[in-house]
Amino acid sequence: MAYRILHCSKSLINYHLCIDHSIAGFNNRGAELNDIIFLVVKYKKKTLCGLRGKIGEPTDQQPWPDSERYVSAYKLIDVEYAQPFDIRFLAKYGGKYWPLKYLQGAKPIKDQQAIDALCSFFNKHRVNHPVYLPSLSDSVRDEDNEDESLTIDSGELPEVLSEVPDAKINIMGTFQTIPFKNEMDVLRGLESLVNENFYSLFTRYNIRQSLLIPENRLFLSSGTEARGEKNIKGIRGIPDALLIIHSEQEKEPFKIALIEYECFGENKTRSQEKSNYLNGQIIPQLMRFAAAFSIVTDKQIRDQTIKVWVDKIIQYIYGKSEHIEKVSGWIKQAYPDISDQLVGREIDRVLTEAFQKSIQIVLIIDDLSDEQKDTITNVVRAFKLESGESIDFISYIVRLEQRICISNNDAEYALSVQ
Known part of the structure; x- marks a missing residue:
């Protein structure tokens, strides 16, 4: 069992659809049965989490308007809700490049202190029903930053790979169609x-x-x-x-x-x-x-x-x-x-x-x-x-x-x- 953060970027629509249908969609493969998922969305320059659940069986249900992006989807079981809270405290454990360490590709979180803190914050904010975030005006959306995937320039690459060795994709080989x-x-x-x-x-x-x-x-x-x-x-x-x-x-x-x-x-x-x-x-x-x-x-x-x-x-x-x-x-x-x-x-x-x-x-x-x-x-x-x-x-x-x-x-x- 692994702990993962599933980031909906700035899409409130996708975030709410995941909540409504108890579904998690991934743009890569790797999530496994019973993995714990924390669902987050970028909102007013914060990264808010309002749902926790376990990965259940795969599903062919993909309700998102950009469903082509997602190569796999799973039902969420044992779903719990929270008053949305900001997870940027994870920088305390992951450092400057914490988004690459914890958010990139919904990868498993390997830092037990970060896992414990995330679970503790969720439990403090837990509620009995889903909490929906109000829609943002166009002007607010434009002011909102991009999600925390971070844009890395070539000069930063050595530092990034030193801090987060798995941030760069490793190629297993080359193929021809x-x-x-x-x-x-x-x-x-x-x-x-x-x-x-x-x-x-x-x-x-x-x-x-x-x-x-x-x-x-x-x-x-x-x-x-x-x-x-x-x-x-x-x-x-x-x-x-x-x-x-x-x-x-x-x-x-x-x-x-x-x-x-x-x-x-x-x-x-x-x-x-x-x-x-x-x-x-x-x-x-x-x-x-x-x-x-x-x-x-x-x-x-x-x-x-x-x-x-x-x-x-x-x-x-x-x-x-x-x-x-x-x-x-x-x-x-x-x-x-x-x-x-x-x-x-x-x-x-x-x-x-x-x-x-x-x-x-x-x-x-x-x-x-x-x-x-x-x-x-x-x-x-x-x-x-x-x-x-x-x-x-x-x-x-x-x-x-x-x-x-x-x-x-x-x-x-x-x-x-x-």
């Missing part, structure tokens, strides 16, 4: 490599709280395919994989992620080729997935699709004992008194409800611009579920990196060239 062969190749294809390394790549999904079904021929949406008619040319009616996500904290206990793998690979290298493929195939395919479970589709067809898919999922779950144990465990965790005979029926019910109320479409691709992502997000979110909520859209860009040189096996960072 090379194209996947295509989507489906078993040796160098995006889909096979991502499926094999799924949970290492996507830490927002916890292997204990989710079940990946990488069977791209297992599911078939009702409608044209169910009646034996041909698909739209080039557009499949099935996802490449499906992920069942379990959460104790969310309103819906199960969430369904429909995963689509797409790869421009070696064959589509020009911008126009990629744009044509995106607009002509990828977007229509994602729309097809969304429409299958949206209220835009006839309810009878939609219900039939859900029934078929839930039956297929249950068949898959009951095909392996470890799958049965995992999913049954989720049900028994939610309903401790449920009998073994009723577990299967409950699995059927919560899966059906997830298809009706909690679906996200996940695109895993080797190249996608911010503008293209925004376009697809708007298209997918236009489809509404029975709950009235929009279907979520999440995209990941996965690239294949080839090692050039490894120089430091203990470092955490690498440089790649594309």
Whole structure:
């Protein structure tokens, strides 16, 4: 267990969203289960702390307007609140460069005196409810200094590294981005490599709280395919994989992620080729997935699709004992008194409800611009579920990196060239 300070910079919006949703978002990886987090924000030239909590399970919920900045997010558990207090007293323990020592990258605090002081101050200011800070006027925001990350010039570097040796990033090696062969190749294809390394790549999904079904021929949406008619040319009616996500904290206990793998690979290298493929195939395919479970589709067809898919999922779950144990465990965790005979029926019910109320479409691709992502997000979110909520859209860009040189096996960072 480590103690960390999570700094929201000057964003009161992000600070309050973290409090409202009991979520911590990080722009690097490193936080671990049960680490203690102190949430702070820069406010009127002070650095104020108003929340303390433990890191819980990873979550795919990222409510911040600049969510693209955060590579990982976690639920906060055992949350406590404080009347916001200034943490600049930490300079007493960390010296001139205390922000680099304690705030940079939400790194673990290694100074026990600083930890003790932080805990003591929090306990003195503890309250029973969250305390929200009033919004600042534009003039006050302009006068406010930047956060305490500090701007270091080259002349200060020796002194900084003497005081805070880990302030500078150590590079473990150099890499070069090379194209996947295509989507489906078993040796160098995006889909096979991502499926094999799924949970290492996507830490927002916890292997204990989710079940990946990488069977791209297992599911078939009702409608044209169910009646034996041909698909739209080039557009499949099935996802490449499906992920069942379990959460104790969310309103819906199960969430369904429909995963689509797409790869421009070696064959589509020009911008126009990629744009044509995106607009002509990828977007229509994602729309097809969304429409299958949206209220835009006839309810009878939609219900039939859900029934078929839930039956297929249950068949898959009951095909392996470890799958049965995992999913049954989720049900028994939610309903401790449920009998073994009723577990299967409950699995059927919560899966059906997830298809009706909690679906996200996940695109895993080797190249996608911010503008293209925004376009697809708007298209997918236009489809509404029975709950009235929009279907979520999440995209990941996965690239294949080839090692050039490894120089430091203990470092955490690498440089790649594309």
